[in-house]
Amino acid sequence: xxxxxxxxxxxxxxxxxxxxxxxxxxxxxxxxxxxxxxxxxxxxxxxxxxxxxxxxxxxxxxxxxxxxxxxxxxxxxxxxxxxxxxxxxxxxxxxxxxxxxxxxxxxxxxxxxxxxxxxxxxxxxxxxxxxxxxxxxxxxxxxxxxxxxxxxxxxxxxxxxxxxxxxxxxxxxxxxxxxxxxxxxxxxxxxxxxxxxxxxxx
Amino acid sequence: xxxxxxxxxxxxxxxxxxxxxxxxxxxxxxxxxxxxxxxxxxxxxxxxxxxxxxxxxxxxxxxxxxxxxxxxxxxxxxxxxxxxxxxxxxxxxxxxxxxxxxxxxxxxxxxxxxxxxxxxxxxxxxxxxxxxxxxxxxxxxxxxxxxxxxxxxxxxxxxxxxxxxxxxxxxxxxxxxxxxxxxxxxxxxxxxxxxxxxxxxx
Numbered sequence: 001x002x003x004x005x006x007x008x009x010x011x012x013x014x015x016x017x018x019x020x021x022x023x024x025x026x027x028x029x030x031x032x033x034x035x036x037x038x039x040x041x042x043x044x045x046x047x048x049x050x051x052x053x054x055x056x057x058x059x060x061x062x063x064x065x066x067x068x069x070x071x072x073x074x075x076x077x078x079x080x081x082x083x084x085x086x087x088x089x090x091x092x093x094x095x096x097x098x099x100x101x102x103x104x105x106x107x108x109x110x111x112x113x114x115x116x117x118x119x120x121x122x123x124x125x126x127x128x129x130x131x132x133x134x135x136x137x138x139x140x141x142x143x144x145x146x147x148x149x150x151x152x153x154x155x156x157x158x159x160x161x162x163x164x165x166x167x168x169x170x171x172x173x174x175x176x177x178x179x180x181x182x183x184x185x186x187x188x189x190x191x192x193x194x195x196x197x198x199x200x201x202x
Numbered sequence: 203x204x205x206x207x208x209x210x211x212x213x214x215x216x217x218x219x220x221x222x223x224x225x226x227x228x229x230x231x232x233x234x235x236x237x238x239x240x241x242x243x244x245x246x247x248x249x250x251x252x253x254x255x256x257x258x259x260x261x262x263x264x265x266x267x268x269x270x271x272x273x274x275x276x277x278x279x280x281x282x283x284x285x286x287x288x289x290x291x292x293x294x295x296x297x298x299x300x301x302x303x304x305x306x307x308x309x310x311x312x313x314x315x316x317x318x319x320x321x322x323x324x325x326x327x328x329x330x331x332x333x334x335x336x337x338x339x340x341x342x343x344x345x346x347x348x349x350x351x352x353x354x355x356x357x358x359x360x361x362x363x364x365x366x367x368x369x370x371x372x373x374x375x376x377x378x379x380x381x382x383x384x385x386x387x388x389x390x391x392x393x394x395x396x397x398x399x400x401x402x403x404x
Contacts, residue, residue: 003276004272004276014252014264014268015247015253016249016252016253016256017249020256021256023257024256024257024259025261047216047217047218048217050216050217050218051217051218054218054222054223054226055226057226057227059227059261059302059303061298061301061303062216065296066216067298067301070206071294071297071298071324072291072294072295072298074204074205074206089274089291091272092273092274093295093298094294095273095297096263096265096269096274096299097302099263099269100261100263100299100304101261101263101314102302102304110357122273131251186351188217200371
């Protein structure tokens with residue numbers, strides 16, 4: 001666990017209450033945390049759901065390897081410690097986005113239960129939806145869109161989730177999507193979940 | 203400069219263009235980067251501007267010590283290196299918010315020019331507005347709302363900006379606000395700037 005290092009800092013009171021924000025923008029900020037193996041389709045589902053949400057006029061945004069690993073977390077690699085710090089920071093940033101009222105989709109392997117639970121701990125009940133993108137290792141490895149499994153099997157990439165590093169499945173995810181349907185159908189499942197929970201309007 | 207550590211990552215193409223996002227929400231994501239001494243009024247101006255923006259139906263959000271130092275950057279202190287890493291991460295997160303279409307107000311002392319310029323470098327021309335909250339050291343020290351200057355003068359707090367650590371003034375800030383007017387007037391200056399630049403509608 002990361003310890004609070006800076007002292008001499010004080011809490012500053014914002015002037016916009018969460019309720020005011022929700023009413024103004026007619027949506028409740030939350031995090032849809034997609035987790036699953038490399039190549040399972042997390043980012044694909046996330047960006048499709050984002051597109052469908054924005055088309056509905058809903059403020060939505062995706063955090064994924066693209067905008068995090070090349071930016072905020074460019075100083076981190078794939079050791080267990082770095083993975084934990086990676087997910088810690090993403091959890092903090094996702095919570096900031098949710099507090100800003102944004103429907104926030106995160107698409108990271110996030111293989112450890114404790115890291116995902118830590119991300120969950122930043123948000124109020126019902127505002128963190130863990131979503132397992134459930135493609136089997138076989139399917140992911142067969143797909144291998146980036147050729148990473150091949151490299152992992154050849155020992156070129158160490159600590160690769162599912163091959164040489166563990167993936168801990170969620171025990172009670174709020175949602176499971178498979179990718180044996182179309183990506184639109186998977187994304188629609190995410191949206192149905194948001195509507196069903198009253199986080200966005202129908 | 204932080205080096206890119208993770209390899210084996212690929213850019214994933216989003217499906218929502220910045221233009222589509224801007225048109226849908228009728229605002230252009232940007233960063234208003236408030237900088238100034240401790241006690242100069244950065245957070246006060248930021249949260250007032252946020253409130254006035256949300257009242258206009260504009261998605262706006264404040265990043266400040268409250269939601270950053272206790273969260274994302276709780277592992278960082280006030281050494282020069284930690285300050286730089288603090289501002290680096292904030293710059294990355296502010297850029298994410300701007301890319302999500304949010305009018306993003308940041309309120310951090312951010313004493314070093316090179317750190318502020320690095321934050322600026324993440325954004326397109328015209329999307330990063332440096333805003334000096336210009337209260338003199340005398341005034342800030344006289345105000346001393348958190349009793350920090352007193353502690354800094356007594357040597358209890360080391361590396362305190364303006365007392366025992368430098369503050370580098372912006373050379374060409376897009377905006378300067380003083381706090382010899384009301385906080386509403388200062389916040390209105392920020393909003394006028396946003397309107398004047400076509401980032402939000404009048």
